[in-house]
Amino acid sequence: MTLASDQLRQAPVTAVTADRPRGRGFTGWWIYLLLFIGLVLVVGPFIWMVLGSFKPAPEFLRIPPTWIPEAPTLDNYRRLFEVLDFPRFFFNSAVVAVAVTGGNLVFCSMVGYALAKLKFVGRNQLFLLVLATLMIPGSVTVIPLYILMSMLGLTNSFGGLILPFLATAFGVFLMRQFMLGIPDELLEAARIDGASEVRIFFQVVMPLATPALATLGILTFLGSWNSFFWPLIVASEDEMFTLPVALATFATGAYQADHGLLMAGSLVIVLPVLIVFILLQRLFTEGIATTGIKG
Template sequence: MVNKAEIIGRVTIIVVVFVGAITMLIPFIWMISTSLKVDSEVFTFPPTWIPDVIQWENYIEALNVANFGKIFFNSTYVAVVTTILALLLNSMAGYAFAKFEFWGRNVIFILLLATMMIPFQITMIPIYILFREIDLINSYTGLIAPNIATAFGIFMMRQFMQGIPNALLDAARIDGASEWRIFFQIALPLMRAPLAALGIFTFMFSWNNYFLPLVIITDESLKTLPLLISSLSAGLYVQSWPLVMAAATIATLPNIILFFFAQRYFIEGMALTGIK
């Protein structure tokens, strides 16, 4: 039988979670509300959550600003290719660190984890100089290459890979399976949940990445959505906050849709990775 103190504890947790969820939703709700207003209503006081006249035209105008369709394609292409390559390379590296014995494995892994403490602001100038020397400035490759293998992704895959029984892999080796076949037909199918979690993290990071395109891209035709929204907010193309918020809302939708369809695998993957 549930006692009174336990009921109070559960109710308190529910209330705290609900208040936290509402607090985190407020900026998103305000963004949508502002995207449907006229310019004169944006800075009214007290602020209005529901516009007097809903301006759906703001979204149409946002799509017509600064070749929005091409820029949306750039972000989609870079994020999708980065995610696919990151899932492949990070899982392969994680598998190697978890299941293979080689000289210096632990030292290399510790050094790899240490790179997580280095902020991008320190490495962006060396990256720019390197990419300029190998002619990757103003290219999709320059936007994709730095994020296809990360210390976080390798660590996450290794943690889960350590939970796969070695006996299962040894049985496949005894049956004559090659290491590539063991990886692709045995290890990877067991990693669907953590791969989904890593895929969401990678896609969202690539989609929202601002500093790397800012350093690598100067060509207007290769700009990504974060650069476009930054330019809109600075008044480079238009002087309208509703249009900025409309563009930001459109840019947010792919992340929301991705998480909506993959949330079960994401939550399962995060839970399993933590346990492993």
């Protein structure tokens, strides 16, 4: 999937440049200038965040403010990890994100495969149901979900944070769209060889679905890592806070004016995402584009 769309993307560009030196669409230095100004506005706050996390508190009171820290310090990070319980929040976020991602990879591919390649009673109805739930606002189900979790005693637990997100309609849709492209002949051949349906799924279908699994895995991990609404509701005790909930609590509470600390906290959330994103950026943008356009 990624490779094919890569080639699609490259092909017209080279073809065009060969016979038309000026390229197509808008050209000129002012396009670059506008794009660069936009880029500075978009990326600027991130640079500010990184630099700010190394500033001691008094430097934030300077007018005009300093960009480069004059007296760089690791004190913000030290307080984050020693005074506040950030290692714990990091652990919570990681456990939730890994579990949710694992669940989605397994469960969404299972249904995705069934919807794309197996004939069974109720298949079309199930697919329509998946499509319909794509647009249900989270705030509609959140109240009964909270009541359910408190009845089950799952508030302030990993179960409460993880269970509702183990499979998502978006994931099912993405996997189904991808699995439609797997040739039926391969599955038939495996069936004639006497392979069981479970074996076909794990040994034939899953290896072929690797590109879609990578996209789904990254998008799910990221969504879970950044998720805020549900963790805010279901985790009310400090020790079950995820990183965003912890940071929001400190940013609106006792540490409101402690800019350096808050920026260091932000960086702890952003950095893992940033690394994954920069390494695998094609998977993000093309995965989204593929589901978006085909949708």
